[in-house]
Amino acid sequence: MRLTPEEISAVKTAVARQDPEARVYLFGSRTDDDKRGGDMDLLIMSHKIDAGDKTAIVTDIIMELHDRLGEQKIDIVVAADTSRPFARIALAQGVML
Incomplete structure (x- = not known):
């Protein structure tokens, strides 16, 4: 996994401010130590965020995250459960933070 401890902490803190019970997973190219670059792809599993003003x-x-880590490409998918195929795939291939 190509996230620093500082990045992991920042992600977990930012998400917990919105929903302390949310689970966060990194998926995509940053889960592969042999790849370079890539954006930060996050899956947030949360009933609260999914039901709220998601945008x-x-x-x-x-x-x-930009304030704490600097400008970088961050993609976030929010799902309450794994009923959508994309959430199932991201969860299966992701690493829990």
Whole structure:
């Protein structure tokens, strides 16, 4: 996994501010130590965020991460469960933070 301890802490803190019970998974190219570059792809499993104003909440999380980590490409998928195929795939291939 190509995230520093500082990045992991920042992600977990930013998400916990919105939903302390949310689970966060890194998926995509950053899970592979042999690859270079790539954006930060995050799956947030949360009933609270999924039911709320998802766009505003995700924007708040990304802005907090940019403040703490600097500008970088961050993609966030929010799901309450694995009923959608994309969430199932991301969860299966992801690494829990």
